[in-house]
Amino acid sequence: MKLVWLHGWSLSNTDPAMVAHPDAPAIFVFDKPFLEQTRMAFPRLQFMFEAALEALAERHHSRICLGIQAEEIIAFAKLHHCTTICYSLIPSPELRRTLDALEQAGLKLEVYPVEYLTSYTGQVKRFSAFWREVEHEVLRG
Template identity: 65%
Template sequence: MSALVWLHGGSLSCTDPAMEANPDAPAIFVFDRPFLQENRIAFARLQFMYEGAISALRGRAQTRACVGVQVEEILKFAKNCGCTAVHATQVYSPELERTFDALEEAGLEVVVYAADRLTSYSGSVKRFSAFWRKVEREVLG
């Protein structure tokens, strides 16, 4: 089963877990037109992200960067590359979850990699001071 890597706004590096796990896979970055039409975002932010994206894509044989409807563009790229799975790294955002769901509904297997973590803490969180007491030794060690 061949995979492609989706680089989203929280994973703009060749060292992203999904990228490192698939060093020879095609990779895509999409500026989501509907999101940018609905939300005010400064140009400087978009260039900063794009510089991260092209730096991450550099050196890969098959890449694509585009502006469009995110899900549609990923599906189109998957079809062109003959890929049946999309690999991406988890960051928590409503848009990302919606994209994962839509890709799955469209028939792609979605493989999600855990984001890099500073601690192994997995309990509930409410106030930083309580969290810090639990992780201080691990973080400073």
């Protein structure tokens, strides 16, 4: 069984992991330790909550919660007998701690790449140089 984990970069039912598993349980967690350490104005929280509500509205089994991100995902996975966590890969290093905890708990990770606008994979430093490399691809589509 698979579980879809929505994170702050993937709050939509069009998220690649959601699309790949339309019948899987899905969860979004507001990470309490992060919110305790980071100043966050209330409207930002409601904006994310509204997006999560709509993203999960059609799911038979879904949960939005506040807690330690990894612990909440592990608990929801156990509840639905899920052994694989599906999520969209974004480059944020802030997710690393959660991913490590999920793996340590014995859960498998199934990663869905997020689409970039360009296929460029070289080192980047200045936008002007990057733009010269990708201009044709971006404008042509």
